[in-house]
Amino acid sequence: EVQLVESGGGLVQPGGSLRLSCAASGFTFSSYKMNWVRQAPGKGLEWVSYISSSGNIIYYADSVRGRFTISRDNAENSLYLQMDSLRADDTALYYCARDPHEYTHYFDYWGQGTLVTVSS
Amino acid sequence: EIVMTQSPATLSVSPGERATLSCRASQSVISNLAWYQQKPGQAPRLLIYGATTRATDIPARFSGSGSGTEFTLTISSLQSEDFAVYYCQQYNNWPPLTFGGGTKVEIK
Numbered sequence: 001e002v003q004l005v006e007s008g009g010g011l012v013q014p015g016g017s018l019r020l021s022c023a024a025s026g027f028t029f030s031s032y033k034m035n036w037v038r039q040a041p042g043k044g045l046e047w048v049s050y051i052s053s054s055g056n057i058i059y060y061a062d063s064v065r066g067r068f069t070i071s072r073d074n075a076e077n078s079l080y081l082q083m084d085s086l087r088a089d090d091t092a093l094y095y096c097a098r099d100p101h102e103y104t105h106y107f108d109y110w111g112q113g114t115l116v117t118v119s120s
Numbered sequence: 121e122i123v124m125t126q127s128p129a130t131l132s133v134s135p136g137e138r139a140t141l142s143c144r145a146s147q148s149v150i151s152n153l154a155w156y157q158q159k160p161g162q163a164p165r166l167l168i169y170g171a172t173t174r175a176t177d178i179p180a181r182f183s184g185s186g187s188g189t190e191f192t193l194t195i196s197s198l199q200s201e202d203f204a205v206y207y208c209q210q211y212n213n214w215p216p217l218t219f220g221g222g223t224k225v226e227i228k
Contacts, residue, residue: 035217045156045164045207047217059215095163105211106154108175110163 002026002109004096009114016086020114022079022096030054030074033099035107036081038092038116046092049081050099064090086118122146122213126206126220132228139195141223143208148188152212155184155193158222159204167206168193195225203227 008020022034036048049070050059058070069082079096093115097107123146133139143153151171156164166175168184171191181196195202208220 044222045158045209045219047215047219050215050217061216104152104169105214105217106166106169106209107156107164108166108169110165112163 002098004098004109004111006094006096006111006114009094009116011117011119012086013120014087014118016118017082017084018086018116020081020083020094020096020116022081022111024077024079024096024098027098029072029077033105034072034079035097035099035105036070036079037095037097037107037110038090039095039113040089040092043092048094050105051079083116086116088118090116091118092116121216122149122210122218124208124210124218124220126208126223128223129221130224130226132226133198134228135200136197137228139198139202139225141193141195141206141225143186143191143193143220145189145191145210147213149210149212151187152210153184153186153191154209154211155182156207156209157202157204158207164207198225 003025005023035050051070067085071080093113095113096111098109100108125144127142153171155168158164172184183194185192205222205224207222
C-alpha cells in the first residue's frame, strides 16, 4: 500500500524557518517524481515545488522561489521541503504528492498533510 | 501561467441526480487535465487524468470529457459520499502546475 506521511509542521514566527519531511513507503520511491502542494485554510490547492526521481530537475512556484528548497533522499525514501524567510501567507497545510508517469504531472497519491502556521 | 477557472463555485444537487462541473483553461492544455475530489479534513483524491481516464478504483458514475480549453466532470447519479469539493488541474504547460478554484457540490 502506498503511504506518504508528512511531518515537521508547526507554529513559526515570520522570517523563521521550518523543514518538512515526507516519508514514503509501499512503492519504489527512487522511481517517482514528487511534489509539494499546499492549501491555505479554507482555500484551494496551490502547487509549490517539483523534484525529479533522481533529484536533478527541480521547479518552484514563483511565490516560494528563493525561499524554499526541495530535496530528496532516495536511500531513506524521504522527501523534504526546507522553508526559509517564512511569511504569513505561507500558512497552509502542506501535502507531499506522487507524480506517477514520466511525461505527465498529476498526483495519484497524497499524504494527509502537515500544518504550517506563520504568526507572531 | 495557465489560469484554470471552475464553475459554478457551488452546485446544489439532490442525491441520485446528475452533476455537471465545468473547468476552463486560459489556453489550450490539450488533454493534460486531471480532476480531484476533496472531502472535509481529507487529502485530495485523484479521480480523472488525461481528461477522460478514470483513476484506479474510481466508480464509473464519474466521467470526464473535453479537450483544449473546455472540460467537464460529470457525476451521473450523486451518492451521499460524493458531496465534496472538486478541483481541476492542468499539467500541459508548466511550471507552474495550476489548479482551478474548486466547485463545492452540496446537498440540495
